[in-house]
Amino acid sequence: MARFVSVGGDCQAGLRVSAMNPGGVHHFFDWLAISIQSTIRLIESDFRDFLTWENLHPIYNGEILAGVIDTQLRVEFAHDFSGFTREECDSARARYELRARWFRELFEEDEPAPYFVRRWHPRDGADDEASAIRLFKLLRAKRRDISFLYLHKDPTRGELVSGAYRSAYLPPPTSEDWMGNEDAWNYMLKDFAVRPLADVQAPIMKLNMPRFA
Structure with a gap:
């Protein structure tokens, strides 16, 4: 399979x-909601500067947080933030650092x-x-x-x-x-x-x- x-x-x-x-x-x-150009950019940079707090901007639907966008990398997060705080950002970054490691491991020969x-x-x-x-x-x-x-x-x-x-x-x-x-x-x-x-x-x-x- x-x-x-x-x-x-x-x-x-x-x-x-x-x-x-x-x-x-x-x-x-x-x-992630991400264009193919941003996907290429992320992989080429080995995920550098991903989820940097200064680059993040919240998207609200009325008073409800609908998502967060990385204005530098043009990546949209619809499922990773329950609130727009540094603590939420740090938690999301830790998850994605682990996923980035798993992504790199896909290319190992074994x-x-x-x-x-x-x-x-x-x-x-x-x-x-x-x-x-x-x-x-x-x-x-x-x-x-x-x-x-x-x-x-x-x-x-x-x-x-x-x-x-x-x-x-x-x-x-x-x-x-x-x-x-x-x-x-x-x-x-x-x-x-x-x-x-x-x-x-x-x-x-x-x-x-x-x-x-």
Whole structure:
């Protein structure tokens, strides 16, 4: 069974991916709303300056704290703060320092090869596929036997397979289904991601992928 690890861009990906793994371990990016560019920046910097108090700004819905944003790294925290205090920041930082250590351990040779999964984020931009490939290459430079799945929001692209890199269209969530379409996620992680394919030099495009209600 593949060892799936989310690399963003929000908690929907984290919840769906972690459900595929035994033990229920959550990884660094599982609970973050983060663009692919900020994801690359964090990994390249080895998570330096993450959760620095001076960079944090609270987001309120009336008098209720709805989340916190790192204005420097452009990372949104919707699940890590019950109050906007230094103590809450220190507690969150301690958790993420541990998750950063676990993330580094994924690239050790005696660990099972990870299969990274990235779901689109609204700030990924028009060149999101190019950015996803850049993220894949960054991770692959740390360990050659990784695999990578990028789930984008463009239904005209269909499926793409190029070596250890794959991408496909994931339908957006609805107001009744904020975790996304379960059938679509099951197809992506249980079929498309692990489907054996012949070794090819050129990307394979498949535009007639299943339709999900």
